[in-house]
Amino acid sequence: MTKNDSIIVVAYHTDLIQNCNKNISEFENSVKTIRISEPGDIKESAIC
Numbered sequence: 001m002t003k004n005d006s007i008i009v010v011a012y013h014t015d016l017i018q019n020c021n022k023n024i025s026e027f028e029n030s031v032k033t034i035r036i037s038e039p040g041d042i043k044e045s046a047i048c
Contacts (some may be wrong), residue, residue, distance in 0.1 A: 003040040010034065 002008065011026045014020045 002036060003038040005040065008034075008036065011039050 012020075012024065014023070025029055
């Protein structure tokens, strides 16, 4: 959620359990590097 009421969604999808287990840690590590410069409060959002 950002201050201009944009929603940021990050998803991980795979068709095989083996691929999920093999790549999930790489996905989790990359998600940890995402920075939102102007995060908003979803409770005060018009979207909510």
